Amino acid sequence: MERLIHLIETMKPMFEKVSYNSYLRAIRDGFVSCIPVVLFSSMFILVACVPNIFGYVWPENISQLLWKAYNYSMGILAVLMVATIAKSLTDNFNNLLPKLRQINSVSVMIVSICCFLLLSVESIKGGFSSEYMGTKGLLSAFVVAFIIPNIYKFCVKNNITIKMPDEVPHNISQTFADLIPLAVSVLFFWLVSIFFKDLVGMGFSAWILEVFKPLFTAADGYIGVAIIYGAMAMFWFIGIHGPSIVEPAVTAIYIANIEANLNLFQAGEHATNVLTHGTSYFVATLGGTGATLMFAAMCAFIAKSKQLRAVGKTSIVPVLFAVNEPILFGAPLVLNPVFFVPFICVPILNVWLFKFFIENLGMNGFVYILPWTTPGTLGLILGTGFAKLSFLLAPLLLFVDTVIYYPFFKVYDKQLLAKEIENNGEIQAKNLGAVQALTAAGKQSVVQAAVSENADQQLSVLVLCASGATSSMLAKSISKGAKQKGVNMDSIAMAYGQHKEKINDFDLIVLAPQMASMYDELKHDCDAEGTKSATTSGKEYVELTRNPEAALNFALKVIYEN
Known part of the structure; x- marks a missing residue:
């Protein structure tokens, strides 16, 4: 068993590279952004359907109103996710591009929606068919959301743009800068939608569902x-x-x-x-x-x-x-x-x-x-x-x-x-050593110095994990420790990816240990904004969530001593 564990552990760097993959992260972050929509629509379905189980049927007009909320939220999920996934992938690309040559994420979101509709949604009398705007269009949404940011990235990296005179305001210049990748994207998917249906005999969304149907069936098996x-x-x-x-x-x-x-x-x-x-x-x-x-x-x-x-x-x-x-x-x-x-x-x-x-x-x-x-x-x-x-x-x-x-x-x-x-009933020191060091002699001076020398300074700490749940435990512990010691510090939690545009709002960002593979990216982003960053080991993190004073010491030590 020890050999098997060691073998799996040696593969950890490869698994971390997989977790770092921009496209998988884009799907994850895009879906996280849409979770409120999914849960909101599901609440209406519960209200609409659960009474049926107990023999009560809503009047037709009430039922239609409840289903309307579902249809106009979950029913357009693919439209929403093509935008959020494309934005997430764009943000990942921007981390690797120069600060003065970034992709316009808002433009990417808008163009992704347009291209998804071109590729996947059929025109009908009076508007659009909604058949593939919801869950049936998700695979098409992934394809569009992966391609559009790459078109923009190619144009931005190679400076393929319409250049305006220096006198033209930046917001107007940006509009023209986005025009070429926008046009290329829309024309590309417009042509694909025309030729694809002629060649295959069905729309792209219907075709890709047929292609992946065996995978769906296999995934649902034992x-x-x-x-x-x-x-x-x-x-x-x-x-x-x-x-x-x-x-x-x-x-x-x-x-x-x-x-x-x-x-x-x-x-x-x-x-x-x-x-x-x-x-x-x-x-x-x-x-x-x-x-x-x-x-x-x-x-x-x-x-x-x-x-x-x-x-x-x-x-x-x-x-x-x-x-x-x-x-x-x-x-x-x-x-x-x-x-x-x-x-x-x-x-x-x-x-x-x-x-x-x-x-x-x-x-x-x-x-x-x-x-x-x-x-x-x-x-x-x-x-x-x-x-x-x-x-x-x-x-x-x-x-x-x-x-x-x-x-x-x-x-x-x-x-x-x-x-x-x-060991005389004592828990092994090695399990708590990392945190005990934070509260050992000399570390208390960090808190005292912070209280006396920076009494008027408002400190902000952000804790990140995959979903914002585990991180909230440490965030609450830090806030509790600050309140006990009279330190002017607030701490909140977020899911990784939600922090991208708020880094400079915080003095310190702490990454939960299960997301350690993302720390290099986080540190790069934080260093660029002048914000401190840190991560911890698993045992240390758990002990910090239990010990507010140690959690406060940990945060102050990183902010003031590193």
Whole structure:
């Protein structure tokens, strides 16, 4: 097992390069930007459809109003995502371009929408067909969103532009500078739309769905879901945020399947698609990647080791809402050979069990999209439209996860207990050394100096992670420490990518350890704006979230001493 862990760890640089891929990140960031739209529309669907389950049907006029909110939000998701993905990719390109020769991201967004409509949407009497503006047009949206920024990048790098006299204001000059890449993009997709339909006999969006249909089918099979959720867990096991790598590649499948399930459900048919956001949130990652909910409960309530019991009590509430970094780094589970087998296998077994219920027992798959922080068992019941079998599956998943994790938990608990007894019941200093150093003699002077010499200075700290959930724990800890010590400091959390245009608003930006592969990019951006940056190890990060004074010391040390 140790050799296997070492082999996987040696592959970490390659996995980090994959996570750094601009196109995967663009899909992820583009979808993150659209999550409020998806959740907003889903709330209307819940209101419109859930009463039907209990025999109540809304009057026709009320039903139409509820569905209108859905159709004009989720129904144009591809139009929204082509713009957000193109902007994200443009921002990534701009990081590598000179400051005085940047791509106009607003122009890219506008042109991407135009080109997507040209390529994918048919004209009908009185307007446009909406068939491919929603989830069915996502693959086309990806293609357009990848190509347009590259056309702009080529023109900007090679200075292909209409140059105006120096006397012309910059905003007017920028309009003409964007004209050539705009024209090239629109003409390109206009010609493609004309010739493609003549050659293939169908629109591009319809064709690309046919091409990828075998992939969608394969991904929804037992082997497909095992690869997808096993990969997510494996990446996280070596300390890389797995969903950031895997989910962008299957986002289109997730959304297409949830739409198909909803349509089947509304028609009174069996919703058979397995691979959806809900499957990821409330089945495979029940309590977070690795399906750690029941492991955290065991640590909190039956562990004999002081370390595991303390970590479990601290982690159980966040894990209930699928924020499991405290248990991943605190136990730790990351790179811990004892937990390699359950951490990889439990998510796969959970999804296989869910698939068995759908295919063999007639249970519906997920028909609604819910926030990923919804407690897992509740999310399973709500997301499947109160499927009767979900009330059986939910406790069964908890039982199976407990049975699989329990022997590994007992082995590790026994190991830690023996070490604690050997060390007079003390938790090993190495687990807390990094943070203890921050509060050791001499470090307190950092806080005192900050309070006395910079009492009137307002400090701002930003903490980043993949989704803004884990980072909020450290942000709150820093703010709490500042309040306790009278330091004029605010701290907030964001998802990585949301900070791009706000870097110079902060004195310090801290990157969570699971996003460490992005630190070089973050440091480059921060250095350009004169903002301090830092990242931490997993154990240090978890301890900082528990110790507000140490969290404050950490932030002040980076701001004033580096």
